[in-house]
Amino acid sequence: MMATNGEKACGVKDESSVSSNGAFGSNSPSAAVNGAAKEASPASKLQNGGAEAAKRFTFTSEPTIEDIRRLQAEFTDERDWNQFHQPRNLLLAMVGEVGEVSELFQWRGEVAEGLPDWTESEREQLGQELSDVLIYLVELAEKCHVDLPQAVLRKMALNRLKYPASKVHGSAKKYTEYKD
Numbered sequence: 020m021m022a023t024n025g026e027k028a029c030g031v032k033d034e035s036s037v038s039s040n041g042a043f044g045s046n047s048p049s050a051a052v053n054g055a056a057k058e059a060s061p062a063s064k065l066q067n068g069g070a071e072a073a074k075r076f077t078f079t080s081e082p083t084i085e086d087i088r089r090l091q092a093e094f095t096d097e098r099d100w101n102q103f104h105q106p107r108n109l110l111l112a113m114v115g116e117v118g119e120v121s122e123l124f125q126w127r128g129e130v131a132e133g134l135p136d137w138t139e140s141e142r143e144q145l146g147q148e149l150s151d152v153l154i155y156l157v158e159l160a161e162k163c164h165v166d167l168p169q170a171v172l173r174k175m176a177l178n179r180l181k182y183p184a185s186k187v188h189g190s191a192k193k194y195t196e197y198k199d
């Protein structure tokens with residue numbers, strides 16, 4: 020039943036929907052996932068950051084979050100699927116997609132940065148599932164009238180206050196465990 024099937028209703032598994040839009044250059048999804056693996060040194064394979072920060076993987080600058088919102092809005096409008104995309108449905112669909120990301124990591128044990136042992140097909144699948152999560156997240160924020168780009172800046176400012184670098188450097192403790 021289309022109306023209650025999150026993937027069908029959203030269409031994010033339809034590769035022709037978003038990824039075929041040529042507005043954002045020629046990078047393939049797999050290329051976007053692959054970059055870090057090719058540049059990662061042995062020392063950076065098991066841990067993030069640290070001395071390897073200068074070589075950190077970066078994204079292309081487009082599409083912006085607003086671009087993604089607009090493209091998905093166009094996709095749903097063209098299919099008259101807004102009637103199915105209420106906030107609760109979008110939340111449940113997003114959680115389902117998080118589960119699909121989890122399936123790709125399931126039973127592998129720890130995975131090194133850059134996914135050096137993954138096949139091209141597995142990288143491509145990961146890029147698709149992460150995109151599903153992002154598309155639903157952006158649409159959920161839209162339908163809740165949360166301006167996500169501004170909200171994330173405010174939240175990151177709060178995180179900096181909650182976890183002052185001078186106090187937490189190199190520690191993974193929760194903020195409640197730190198003493199002044």
Ligand SMILES: [Mg+2]
Pocket residue numbers: 032116119147148151
């Ligand atoms: Mg999916």
